Amino acid sequence: MALYFPPARAGLPVFFLLAAALASVALVGTAPAVAAPVSLPVTGERLVAADAEPQNWLSYGRDYAEQRFSPLAQVDRQSVQDLGLAWYFESDNHLGLETTPLVIDGVMYFTGAWSKAFAVNARTGELLWRFDPQVPRSKSITACCGAINRGLAAWGERLFLGTLDGRLIAIDRVSGEAVWSTQTTDPDKAYSITGAPRVAKGLVFIGNGGSEFGTRGYVSAYSAETGELRWRFYTIPGNPEDGFENEVMARAAATWNGQWWQYGGGGTVWDSIVYDAELDQLYIGVGNGAPHNRRIRSPGGGDNLFLSSVVALDPDTGDYLWHYQEVPAETWDYTATQQMTLADIEWQGQQRKVIIHAPKSGFVYLIDRHTGKLLSAEPYTTVTWASHYDMDTGRPVEVEGQDYDGEAAVVFPSASGGHNWHPMAYSPRTGYLYIPELDMGMPFDEVKAPDYRHLKRHFNTGYEIGSGTVSQRFGQAMMDHLPKAHLLAWDVENARIAWKIPHPNIHNGGVLATAGDLVFQGTSDGRLLAVDAHSGEVLWQFDTQNSVLPGPVSYQVDGEQYVAVAVGRGGVLTSNTGKDYGTYNPNNRIMAFKLGGSASLPPVEKPERPLPPARMAATEAEILDGRALFDRFCARCHGANAVGDGSVPDMRYLEPVWHENFEAIVLEGLMEGAGMPRFDDVLDKDDVRNIHAYVIDRAHEDYALRQESGWWASLKNAAAHAGARVVSWFLRP
Structure with missing residues (x-):
């Protein structure tokens, strides 16, 4: 249900001594190794008219709508058979690449582990510069999901980088040197940044993560020119004794109970932030509660606004406009931080401006961008926590017993979600939304409040993997419904699955759709696929030697279309999702492909495994x-x-x-x-x-x-x- 408040208007580089020796250096920018192509400032006009520059990938989702659809069509369903590796770039570690590269006027910009940034020639892969913000390695303990980073934003002649230790840094796009740096979080608290900033109207928007470690979520806007804080919107209320920042927080506090602020409360905006240039609105996806178990953080109930919500803000002031809460009082780690896509579609005979959202909860939500009204909510994967949504109220109808209150329960989707951070794509040619789906459940067995121990610097969820009955139930559930993963095409206007193709392993990569009627996706078992956007037929694949987690991009240089993607396992909970690599994990890479590409990867050399040491005298x-x-x-x-x-x-x-x-x-x-x-x-x-x-x-x-x-x-x-x-x-x- 959309409510209206009146507006006032992390993988760890364990055991590497060299990294320890380098950890105390100041911000480092490596001087250009080769001449960079001439590049023009990135303006609001360029970002709004991104389709007029199909050769570029100017922002995280290519354009403000974040559809991840490329108008390039040189590589199509017929020519894709001639796609080959054009070049690859070796990163400096193997901790995980989750970046979406930007490509601006012939230069590719991307991020790597420990919030490092790189610029390479987009035609050859030659390094232009490297920037190292020197994130303290001790920060790893409160990085939820490894020392990864998902990308950069561009405005003017600068790039903007969020760092694992909570800084926002402006980098000169040509030299790779820092222009300004500001701390966006309290360094004494367990905040982190892994998501890509967004930029509009001369403002840089950035959120943060860390809810499980005891933080309170918010999103901030900074001047792209000076780094000055312009506004901050908190997503959940703080301690009432400290006073509320605004009337919105006072009203939100009425939906909470107990002393939620002692646990932080959660609601971090760790990924999706989208600017709507047509309506001049900013949409943020709000994360889960902390701890996840709602009976611990808010005893006595309540919807706990604005957890698991899409919130619309005034981009100039940060004032609240509207919200839609997808999972009231969420208790399964069902964040709403997954990618939001903007589109204009025909819905029930009318043209509507909508947000299309397929977050962890397992439903595809269609939300009116003007008002926040829910238009549709249909499951795209196995869902057991709710039977359906009441379209009169906009609220889910929860299934009794699935909130694990007093008795353990096996719930679908799992806390990893039916779709997590891995980007999806929307093709206006097919009308399909392409989702990297995960069809899997998990057991929830709550830790009751008297026995709950809140640990600083460590994950706090309020549930655990049970034993006895819950293990038996989970085992039976897995026999009946083994974890599955698919690339799934969702027919948006008809709210149904059009097709889906299975993958052999869970946790597969993000998606790119193109005007060549292709969908590109990487897999956890080390392949990059090109799929027919209409039918789901696999037309081409390439052995990447490593898992592919983020979404590919497409760009053009000298009249040739490229498809590029970051390749490499890493980040928390990506272990055991592909082949039995053991100690083998090559350096993470950027790989770029073009028609007639003839480059090749170096051969795989798996190291010898040492003999196990003598057993310890342990019972x-x-x-x-x-x-x-x-x-x-x-x-x-x-x-x-x-x-x-x-x-x-x-x-x-x-x-x-x-x-x-x-x-x-x-x-x-x-x-x-x-x-x-x-x-x-x-x-x-x-x-x-x-x-x-x-x-x-x-x-x-x-x-x-x-x-x-x-x-x-x-x-x-x-x-x-x-x-x-x-x-x-x-x-x-």
């Missing part, structure tokens, strides 16, 4: 305790069942030196300067010993499997790996 109970602690504090980065993807060390294949220093690393912060956090605030020596014993036990289990031969060993390895892939999504305590 079965101690090893089980170590497993529980590993699941609670380590699996978020190192993978479920200690099965890693190589972006951070796979704990089964540690060299002897790391076993010798295990306690010093975990408790004393020996490798904190390289990004491996210390855990002496929540663990003691006995805890660390039990974790170490569990890790070594897993190393021996893996070694024994590798020594067996024949089909039985292969089957057991595949089963173990598949099980880890499934479980890894549910180890979010």
